Amino acid sequence: MSNTPTYIGFEEYSQHIPASIPAAVQQATSRFIVGRAARVAELPEWEQLRQAGSDIRLHTIENMDVYLAQFEEKVKAAGGHVHWAETAEDARQIVLEIAKTHHVKMAVKSKSMATEEINLNQALEAAGIEAIETDLGEYIIQIAGTGPSHILAPAVHLKKEEVAALFSKHLHMNAPDDPIELAQIARKTLREKFLAAEMGISGGNFLIAESGTLVLVTNEGNGRMCTTMPDLHVAVVGIDKIIPDWESLTVFLKLLARSATGQKLSTYTQFISGARRSEGEFGPNEFHIVLLDNGRSNILKDPIGREVFKCIRCGSCVNVCPVYKNVGGFAYGWFISGPIGAIFAPQMLGTQTARELPYASTLCGACADVCPVKIPIPTILRHLRRRVAQGDEFSKPSMPAPLQVTASLTSAALASHWVYRFGTRLLPLINPLFRHNNWLTNMPYPLSRWTKVRPLPAFGAHFRQWWKKRRTTK
Amino acid sequence: MTNPILENIRRALGRPQETLLGLRPSILEPRTPASPDSEIAFFLEEIENLSGVGQKLAANEVETALKNLVSEQKIGKASVWNTPLLHDLKIAEHLRALGVDVIPPNASKHQIAECDLGVTEADFILPETGTLALRSSEEKPRATSLAPRVHLAIVTPAALRADLHQVFAEAKNSHYLVFISGASRTADIELTLVLGVHGPKNLYVWVI
Numbered sequence: 001m002s003n004t005p006t007y008i009g010f011e012e013y014s015q016h017i018p019a020s021i022p023a024a025v026q027q028a029t030s031r032f033i034v035g036r037a038a039r040v041a042e043l044p045e046w047e048q049l050r051q052a053g054s055d056i057r058l059h060t061i062e063n064m065d066v067y068l069a070q071f072e073e074k075v076k077a078a079g080g081h082v083h084w085a086e087t088a089e090d091a092r093q094i095v096l097e098i099a100k101t102h103h104v105k106m107a108v109k110s111k112s113m114a115t116e117e118i119n120l121n122q123a124l125e126a127a128g129i130e131a132i133e134t135d136l137g138e139y140i141i142q143i144a145g146t147g148p149s150h151i152l153a154p155a156v157h158l159k160k161e162e163v164a165a166l167f168s169k170h171l172h173m174n175a176p177d178d179p180i181e182l183a184q185i186a187r188k189t190l191r192e193k194f195l196a197a198e199m200g201i202s203g204g205n206f207l208i209a210e211s212g213t214l215v216l217v218t219n220e221g222n223g224r225m226c227t228t229m230p231d232l233h234v235a236v237v238g239i240d241k242i243i244p245d246w247e248s249l250t251v252f253l254k255l256l257a258r259s260a261t262g263q264k265l266s267t268y269t270q271f272i273s274g275a276r277r278s279e280g281e282f283g284p285n286e287f288h289i290v291l292l293d294n295g296r297s298n299i300l301k302d303p304i305g306r307e308v309f310k311c312i313r314c315g316s317c318v319n320v321c322p323v324y325k326n327v328g329g330f331a332y333g334w335f336i337s338g339p340i341g342a343i344f345a346p347q348m349l350g351t352q353t354a355r356e357l358p359y360a361s362t363l364c365g366a367c368a369d370v371c372p373v374k375i376p377i378p379t380i381l382r383h384l385r386r387r388v389a390q391g392d393e394f395s396k397p398s399m400p401a402p403l404q405v406t407a408s409l410t411s412a413a414l415a416s417h418w419v420y421r422f423g424t425r426l427l428p429l430i431n432p433l434f435r436h437n438n439w440l441t442n443m444p445y446p447l448s449r450w451t452k453v454r455p456l457p458a459f460g461a462h463f464r465q466w467w468k469k470r471r472t473t474k
Numbered sequence: 475m476t477n478p479i480l481e482n483i484r485r486a487l488g489r490p491q492e493t494l495l496g497l498r499p500s501i502l503e504p505r506t507p508a509s510p511d512s513e514i515a516f517f518l519e520e521i522e523n524l525s526g527v528g529q530k531l532a533a534n535e536v537e538t539a540l541k542n543l544v545s546e547q548k549i550g551k552a553s554v555w556n557t558p559l560l561h562d563l564k565i566a567e568h569l570r571a572l573g574v575d576v577i578p579p580n581a582s583k584h585q586i587a588e589c590d591l592g593v594t595e596a597d598f599i600l601p602e603t604g605t606l607a608l609r610s611s612e613e614k615p616r617a618t619s620l621a622p623r624v625h626l627a628i629v630t631p632a633a634l635r636a637d638l639h640q641v642f643a644e645a646k647n648s649h650y651l652v653f654i655s656g657a658s659r660t661a662d663i664e665l666t667l668v669l670g671v672h673g674p675k676n677l678y679v680w681v682i
Contacts, residue, residue: 031665048502055499063494065483078649084479136671137662153662160664179666187671194672195583211646221620221658221673228616229583239479244498246642251501253638264520264603268673269653277649278612280580293479300486 003119004088008333008345010356014326021157021328025149028156029319035262036316036370043258052251054374057310060243061300067209067242068291074212078274080287085236088118088294095120095201095234096127098288102232104129104198108190110216110223111135111154112203113313114236114292116335117348120201131201132193134222136186143170149329151315151337152260157328190222200226200284204237205313206252207289208271210245214289216270217256224268233272233284238292240309252312255372259314299347304383308343310373315340317367317377323360332357339367343380351388352395358384403446427459505602507636513601514631514681520604524656525669526677528604533682537568543591544572547624547676551575552591556613559595560628563682569593579615592618592674596629598641606654606679607641619654625674627654630682 040046060067072082085091091114099107107129109115121142124131133142140155141148143166148154155163160177167175167185175185202223206215214235216223227233243249257263276283300306318324318338329337333354334345342361346354358381367377389407391397397404413419434440439455442448450456484492507513514530521528531539543549552574554566566576569591577585586592594614598607606627610616619625635641645651658673669675 028665045502052499052501056501059496059499062487062496064487065480065489066492066494068483069477069480069492084477086479134672135662136660140662153665155662156665158663160666163663179663180668182663183660183668183671190672191587195587213646219658220660220671222671224616224620224652225672228620239483246646247501247639248498250638250642263655265605265653265655267524267654267656267659269655271645271648271651271653273649276610280612280615281610281650282583282586282616283610283650291479293482297479297482297486300483 003122005333005349006353008349008354008357010331010333010360013333014331014360017327017331021149021330022326024157025328026325028150028153029325032152032260032262032315032319036259036319037262039258039262039264043254049251049254050372050374053255053312053372054310056243056248056251057373058307060248061240061306061309064239064242064300067244068239070209071207071212071242072291074209075274075289076212078212080212080274080289083288083290085290085292085294088292091118091236091290091292091294092120092123094290095236096123096129098232098234099124099127099129099199102198102286104232106130106132106193106197107199107201108193108197108226108230109133109138110200110202110218110226111138112201112236113335114203114238115201117238117294118236118292120236132190132197134190134193134226135218136183136220136222139186139190140166143167147330148335148337151313151318151329190225194225194229197230199232199234200230202226202233202235204235204241204289205256206249207237207242208244208246208249209242212273213246214270214272215249216272217266217268219261219263219267221268224270227270227272227284228282231284232286232288233275234288234290236290236292238294239296240311256312256314259312259316259370259372295348302347305343305347305380307375307380308340308347310375311340311344312373313340314372316370316372317375320366320370322362322364322366332360339377339381340375343375343377343384346384346388350394351384351392352398355388355395355398358382358388400446403449406446421464424459424462424464431458431460501639504639505637507601507634510631510634513634517599517601517604517634518679518681520601521656521677521679524604524677525659526604526656526679528679528681530681533563536563536565536680536682539680540565540568541572543624543626543678544569544574547590549574549590549624551577551589552593553577553579553581553586553589553618553622554593555579555595555615555618557595559630559682560593563628565593565628579618580612583617583621586615586617587621589622591624591626592620592622593626593628594619596627596633596679598635598645599629599633600635600637600641602637603655607645608652608654609645609648610650610652616650616652619652620673623670623674624676624678625654625657626678626680628680628682
């Protein structure tokens with residue numbers, strides 16, 4: 001998961017998932033589902049909150065340029081530095097440049113999806129800067145050299161014995177296989193890093209346009225450490241994280257932790273506007289924010305697809321997804337998995353690269369039911385399937401020509417009721433060719449794509465006649 | 475100066491001009507608080523739910539409570555915020571009398587990191603979520619509530635606010651604000667809850 005993928009072979013990856021992964025993932029997702037349900041039940045106004053969250057997000061998407069411009073102006077007024085990164089490469093160069101100017105040798109990182117998206121760690125390492133993940137789960141998978149298996153519990157696929165073995169090897173010690181002691185070892189090890197690092201790197205949960213404020217939500221306190229101890233703080237944040245004002249934030253904070261971990265609020269929420277004002281108060285004396293586009297502004301062209309930017313990264317859609325629960329995070333091939341990954345990756349990476357992901361769903365709709373900002377995930381999945389099949393401005397159609405012809409003929413037939421009725425008379429004529437009792441099996445290509453998976457009922461149901469008869473006899 | 479990203483956003487959205495289209499949709503009504511006493515009780519209950527220790531204390535009970543805390547948590551070194559309330563309660567003096575090494579709040583990060591106890595005062599408290607809201611300044615450094623293994627926050631009922639709306643209305647112009655809801659926690663190894671992974675393991679909240 002170290003590089004931006006050029007092809008995501010979901011079907012193939014999901015064939016090679018060790019059985020331990022769905023088992024561990026399901027343990028985590030059940031825990032999160034129960035926690036969320038308890039918190040949601042406490043709030044009678046939950047549905048109104050979801051609606052408000054959705055409305056505010058849509059309004060913000062439609063006015064993104066205005067709010068981003070306001071954000072930039074306010075950050076500058078607060079003495080912070082704003083950088084705009086059109087591409088992942090731009091963002092990496094900006095961060096490297098800042099690091100070089102300050103002679104940074106070590107950077108401590110708080111969990112951030114934007115820096116995963118741009119592969120910042122590799123770029124830093126290549127420039128001779130040590131980059132250390134400090135969220136316990138992220139730290140574990142960083143030493144293990146794997147990707148995250150769950151958005152909120154990235155190392156959930158590893159047993160405590162495996163974590164102990166990793167710590168023993170990496171830290172040259174004899175680590176016990178007890179979660180509490182392992183966490184204490186991490187605390188001690190990472191504490192030294194926090195104090196020694198010259199730079200703290202974070203993502204951001206929200207950007208408040210009204211005051212130029214970065215909002216950072218964490219539970220362990222590592223996010224606070226990264227933004228309190230080093231003299232330099234660089235935040236890399238996607239432009240979609242912008243919100244209008246603090247009043248809007250009241251809605252999102254109520255939705256986020258309840259949906260994610262089943263807490264009322266996460267343990268620590270920081271509101272950072274610029275650098276420290278006096279040396280003794282701690283915090284960085286230089287505050288930089290890198291606003292990352294990396295293809296997001298193009299996605300805004302698609303009025304259906306752009307609703308993906310309503311996402312507040314709670315992970316509740318991931319937890320309820322029957323497909324995700326059986327394959328885990330790795331099968332999705334990028335840092336973001338589950339239903340949200342299936343609508344984010346194809347739009348970010350292109351419908352060619354991630355063409356299998358819109359199909360990595362049963363369209364059961366559980367994701368849309370729990371989404372705190374009402375992203376119509378199944379609608380977007382179907383929309384992306386259409387884009388994959390028919391091609392879009394970035395990619396050629398991936399559907400084979402005979403299937404395309406079949407699909408357009410079917411679509412024309414279903415659109416006109418005369419053609420449809422004529423067809424229903426004609427179709428029973430082909431029954432004898434493929435009939436096996438009441439089922440049609442072994443149809444020729446392209447219909448074989450259906451019948452090799454499941455048989456088709458024999459043609460011949462005369463619904464209209466039946467309906468007419470039923471009405472007259474009633 | 476033109477900004478290519480903003481230009482691209484405008485093109486993608488097909489926006490004719492750089493002004494807001496419509497107003498930000500409205501937000502739910504603020505919460506109506508109960509009586510101060512029941513709000514405090516609600517707050518302390520939430521602190522307990524978050525694995526913290528919440529207590530209501532009279533000013534003259536603070537000395538004894540500190541004595542208990544120091545022996546219970548084996549406090550050797552502490553740092554105390556420089557605020558009028560903590561001065562009036564003589565927190566630093568009492569701690570010194572108990573044999574605790576009290577270092578000034580603006581000591582170096584290495585010194586703060588060695589402290590067993592950090593004592594702060596919350597600017598605002600939120601009963602619904604058991605949240606402490608702290609701003610920062612030279613007298614109120616950010617590390618005191620973060621680096622020591624025990625965090626003691628002292629508050630008065632004057633800090634009570636009904637909900638996020640009220641706190642944000644008052645605090646949105648602060649250059650730094652942190653919400654603390656419970657002790658530092660993780661469940662990253664086999665989903666086992668562990669307290670005190672990077673921040674304090676123990677949170678004490680005293681309402682005076």
